[in-house]
Amino acid sequence: MRRRIRFLTYNVHSCFGTDRKLDPARIAAVINECRPDIIALQEVDVGRARSGGIDQAHMISAHLQMQAEFHPALHLKDEKYGDAVLTALPMRLVKAAALPSVGEPRGALWVEVDLADVKLQVFVTHLGLRGSERVRQATTLLGPGWLGGINQREAPVVLAGDLNATARSASYRLVARQLRDVQLQVNARPRPTFPSRLPLLRIDHVFVGEEIDVTHCKVHNTALARVASDHLPLVAELEIDLSKKHD
Secondary structure, eight states, X not given: OEEEXXXXXXXXXXXXXXTSOBOHHHHHHHHHHHOOSEEEEEEEEESOGGGTTOBHHHHHHHHHTOEXXXXXXXXXXXXXXXXXXXXSSOEEEEEEEEEOOSSSOEEEEEEEEEOSSOEEEEEEEEOOSXXXXXXXXXXXXXXXXXXXXXXXXXXXXXXXXXXXXXXXXXXXXXXXXXXXXXXXXXXXXXXXXXXXXXXXXXXXXXXXOTTEEEEEEEEOOOHHHHHHOSSOOEEEEEEEETTSOOO
């Protein structure tokens, strides 16, 4: 038996589109075009004045009839900004914490998604803008408090998000030593995700552990996606072998 999951990662740019319009419903519509089972979001506003004080994580999840887990990397009084995981599948929060940062605070979110026969470990993050900072953040994520504490033969793992890192960067290479880039697992040329109107950089990534196969992967480049955010969503079809024991 094999379980197939459609996974999407998306930097939503606080739901401000390239036309400068604020529209969480439009972001939800882009996501809905892809019909994902699990969604990793970055640059999500909750209670921020600039975006009308709304809870974008729960607004988007309500449009999609899903549940949301949100972690604020930035928290100033009642204003929050960070990462989220959305799914209609049973999900529990394992850990949400800050990463070592210079300038804008960065963080990561770890949830366990219950697929009935297997518990999928999902990590979502948005790494910093400086190369040395990203290396420290990636090292932390791969360390014992996060991915390093998991036996990947027993628990399938996905790491996703805007890593602000191309395949040539040191932080990308650190992650790629332990996990597999989904865009490199299929018979197609890797596609960039940023900027959405004319994609040039491949900085949004999904990585998987050794227990997960990738059957299909694409950058979702539609007319709506090109205007909804300054990034395009990355979608991967993942397949988990349920005949192996996973705790």
